[in-house]
Amino acid sequence: MALSLSPAQSLWLSSPTLSSGSRAEPLRAHRASSPAHRASRGRSLGLGAAAAAGAARHGRRLGRRATHASVSTYRKREEKRELRRRWLAGIEQEEEEEEKELEVPSGVAPVFPSVEEASGSRPGGEPRASEDNEPLDWANPGLNVLERARLAAEDWGGWDQGTDPAAQLGVKEMIPLPRAFRIRLSEAFVPKSIKDFIELHQLGNRKLPKLKRGERRPAIFAGSDPAHDGRQGSVDDGRSDTLGRMAIAVHKGFLRQRARCHPNGEEAPSPERPEVAFIGASNVGKSSLMNALTRTQQLAPAKDDPGVTRSIDWYKCSRLPVDVIDLPGYGYAKGAQYGPLVADFVKRRKSLRILYCLVDARTGIRPSDWNFYASLGDDGPEKIFILTKCDMVVPKMLGKVATLVLEDIRSVPRSSQRLIMVSARMGQGMHDLRCHLCSRAVSMVQEVKRRQSELNERLRSV
Numbered sequence: 121m122a123l124s125l126s127p128a129q130s131l132w133l134s135s136p137t138l139s140s141g142s143r144a145e146p147l148r149a150h151r152a153s154s155p156a157h158r159a160s161r162g163r164s165l166g167l168g169a170a171a172a173a174g175a176a177r178h179g180r181r182l183g184r185r186a187t188h189a190s191v192s193t194y195r196k197r198e199e200k201r202e203l204r205r206r207w208l209a210g211i212e213q214e215e216e217e218e219e220k221e222l223e224v225p226s227g228v229a230p231v232f233p234s235v236e237e238a239s240g241s242r243p244g245g246e247p248r249a250s251e252d253n254e255p256l257d258w259a260n261p262g263l264n265v266l267e268r269a270r271l272a273a274e275d276w277g278g279w280d281q282g283t284d285p286a287a288q289l290g291v292k293e294m295i296p297l298p299r300a301f302r303i304r305l306s307e308a309f310v311p312k313s314i315k316d317f318i319e320l321h322q323l324g325n326r327k328l329p330k331l332k333r334g335e336r337r338p339a340i341f342a343g344s345d346p347a348h349d350g351r352q353g354s355v356d357d358g359r360s361d362t363l364g365r366m367a368i369a370v371h372k373g374f375l376r377q378r379a380r381c382h383p384n385g386e387e388a389p390s391p392e393r394p395e396v397a398f399i400g401a402s403n404v405g406k407s408s409l410m411n412a413l414t415r416t417q418q419l420a421p422a423k424d425d426p427g428v429t430r431s432i433d434w435y436k437c438s439r440l441p442v443d444v445i446d447l448p449g450y451g452y453a454k455g456a457q458y459g460p461l462v463a464d465f466v467k468r469r470k471s472l473r474i475l476y477c478l479v480d481a482r483t484g485i486r487p488s489d490w491n492f493y494a495s496l497g498d499d500g501p502e503k504i505f506i507l508t509k510c511d512m513v514v515p516k517m518l519g520k521v522a523t524l525v526l527e528d529i530r531s532v533p534r535s536s537q538r539l540i541m542v543s544a545r546m547g548q549g550m551h552d553l554r555c556h557l558c559s560r561a562v563s564m565v566q567e568v569k570r571r572q573s574e575l576n577e578r579l580r581s582v
């Protein structure tokens with residue numbers, strides 16, 4: 121087949137840069153290195169002055185003179201840049217319009233209904249009476265109003281472990297959801313406060329924003345929380361208040377193992393400080409989250425395998441006046457069943473002041489979680505819910521799961537009505553968690569001091 125070339129192609133093929141081995145090569149190379157020559161070459165190829173200068177710059181980077189090839193690459197790049205500029209301008213315009221009506225939330229947490237409003241009872245008080253004024257029966261969570269609705273829409277066979285997706289060996293990435301949860305997900309209406317919160321903290325599976333040229337994230341936040349871009353006045357930039365500064369200190373601190381005992385907790389060490397613990401199903405990410413608190417990688421063993429942590433581990437944090445406990449997970453854990461043992465330990469341990477309950481953002485609260493909360497009943501410390509692995513779901517889905525989890529935790533006794541959303545892997549939301557931990561640590565220490573001074577006064581009066 122005959123090869124026919126257009127005039128431009130034949131010009132390109134006969135271009136001096138392609139004729140290697142020519143005697144004129146050293147001279148050409150010398151001329152090509154001159155910016156004036158490259159610019160004039162660009163002009164001779166029919167470009168405007170600015171484009172010719174750009175082509176010259178481009179050629180300089182490649183160490184070549186401006187040829188048709190480099191000019192067309194330059195043009196393509198310029199076109200792409202122009203498209204991007206227009207696209208960004210469009211987005212900015214849309215954002216400006218949205219901002220007019222958007223009320224930016226405080227940045228710490230969306231405002232959710234108070235416990236009293238939501239449940240008609242104090243946290244830690246009586247379990248909420250159901251709509252038809254029946255008290256909740258925690259021995260049978262199926263009587264819960266929400267659960268009744270769930271069961272009505274669903275045909276799973278009760279609350280036995282067999283239905284727990286976590287118990288299915290070999291299923292790692294795609295955990296099958298119960299049918300009821302899928303139905304609720306599809307019908308969930310996500311409040312604006314939750315959507316705004318997710319946007320504000322850039323939660324969910326998304327590309328992290330690039331900083332402008334010359335801008336740098338402060339080292340302490342690097343890879344830690346994209347909401348903290350270090351710009352003056354950015355949301356939760358961590359500098360504005362004492363709590364933020366404390367959270368930064370925790371982030372820069374380190375964890376050290378203090379003690380370890382069997383999951384039955386019989387040889388538990390005596391308490392030295394108030395304690396907080398992470399609990400959740402096996403493989404939900406408790407140990408990873410604890411490591412991410414101070415970015416002490418590999419301290420608590422964490423693997424993509426249920427049943428890695430098989431003991432109760434006490435860690436002390438250099439910058440926090442509380443001890444952190446890593447508990448074994450409940451649900452499937454390689455043949456072991458730690459749920460009842462851990463529930464007993466949590467009920468008995470008086471120095472345990474907060475139970476951070478971890479829930480997988482891909483699945484929401486699962487039957488094994490309900491079983492565990494039911495086995496705790498009204499006992500144990502206050503529960504704070506954390507949605508983990510937020511980087512594994514898209515923001516839209518995250519909003520739905522968060523809405524459902526917030527709805528569900530209203531029925532859990534002694535639970536706070538706030539939800540902390542984090543990703544231990546990407547660092548999103550970790551500052552929020554640290555702030556929460558610090559604020560509680562401060563109030564715990566104040567309480568201990570108050571009690572001590574009361575005791576001293578009593579002793580003096582006697």
Ligand SMILES: Nc1nc2c(ncn2[C@@H]2O[C@H](COP(=O)(O)OP(=O)(O)OP(=O)(O)O)[C@@H](O)[C@H]2O)c(=O)[nH]1
Binds near residue numbers: 403405421422542
């Ligand atoms: N993508 C992602 N993966 C996570 C996150 N947190 C934990 N993981 C992964 O989840 C797997 C389990 O983490 P672990 O910390 O061992 O879970 P665990 O709850 O301590 O598990 P047990 O000790 O067996 O009860 C590991 O492979 C982690 O890398 C997260 O926020 N995002």
Ligand SMILES: [Mg+2]
Binds near residue numbers: 407408429446447
């Ligand atoms: Mg673990």
